[in-house]
Amino acid sequence: MIIDSDTHVVEDDMIWKFVSKDDAKYKPITVESSEVSYTAYSSGGSRFWLIDGKLYGRGGQPSKVYADGTRNLADTKARIADMDKRGHAVQIVYPSLFLNLTARDPKAERAAVRGYNRWMASVCAETNGRLRWIALPVVRDIEATMEELRFAKGNGACGVLMRGYEGERTLDNPELDAIYAKMSDLDLPLCIHIGNGSPNYAAIENSRSGYRNVLGNSMPTLIAFAALMLSNVPSKFPALRIGFIEAASEWVPFAVHRCQKMLRHYGLRDSFDTMFADNRFYVTCEADEDVARVAKVTGPDNLLIGTDYGHADTSTELDAPGILQRRDDLPRDLTTKIVTDNPKRFYAL
Secondary structure (H helix, E strand, O other): OEEEEEEEOOOOHHHHHHOOHHHHHHOOEEEEEEEEEEEOOEEEEEEEEEEOOEEEEOOOOOOOOOOOOOOOOOOHHHHHHHHHHHOEEEEEEEOOHHHOOOOOOHHHHHHHHHHHHHHHHHHHHHHOOOEEEOEOOOOOOHHHHHHHHHHHHHOOOOOEEEOOEEOOEEOOOHHHHHHHHHHHHHOOOEEEEOOOEOHHHHOOOOOOOOOOOOOOOOHHHHHHHHHHHOOOHHHHOOOOOEEEEOOOOOOHHHHHHHHHHHHHHOOOOOOOOOHHHHHOEEEEEOOOOOHHHHHHHHOOOOEEEOOOEOOOOOOOOOOHHHHHHHOOOOOHHHHHHHHHHHHHHHOOO
16 A cells, blocks of 8 residues: 655646635636746746735646646546556645745635635545545634634545744744644644745745755755754644655754754753654655665654655656665665555554
8 A cells, every 4th residue: 555645736726716705805816927937936937826916836847747637636537547557545635836825914825725625625535535635724823723624634634734934933833832732633743845934035045047946945844843853842742743745854864963962962852762753753755865874863664755746846756656665775664664654654544
């Protein structure tokens, strides 16, 4: 049973049909340009979402790999047929637009989030558990987030998305405790996907080449890791599982070493062999990484792998689980845990 721990939907207009009448004035609209644009919110394209006065790229990077209707979930049967070809039993589906959405007005964010969650619940319900979705919170509106988390748990979601920064806050901010408590009560893991919720960070993220800064795009995830590793969040919420998704994994030995030095220096901890297990931390690896070295730090029970299905960037490898399983330098019991056992536990499947 291969579980693809990181795939995506590339949002389309059909989602906004689920925006409520009360939120109609905040509904995203499409804007088209005569030129291709590379911005902090786009990997290149000429079609954008206009949300709360800001443009966000839509449509995903061009790719001839995907059949019509598979990326935007307009044809879930075609997407499941793709899964069957690769022997994948379940895909965990993350958004695209919302990885970098930073609406100024919480009401505009709430409108888009509610529309997305209800659309994903509707689409995935038709797949008999083959497609499982990650829910979105409205981090600046705790009451709305409570409503969204209850809806998500009752409608097939298996996790909650956050970015390394949420606004100008790291994820150890006490203002997020109510959200973590609710997630714990509902057995929904915290899924920290590569992306960014800080307008200030986004303003400095891009390089002059016209392409996204490949390290800058991953750094909020590493910052979130350190913030949570050095905080009391894991101990305060002992049922909360925390995943670091699509930032690869070879940063883990470096980040853990730096955290260890700080904890040891200030006499806060002197044992580190089970840091990942103790904190219920999980991380997605990539098929060509030094997985054995990373597993020595994380332990064998805390690694996942995803294909990035739906996207067409440097993280995308549609046969990632198969490549990992065919490697002769990794024990079979480790690769089985990564593609099956660990994601079942993390996502509570």
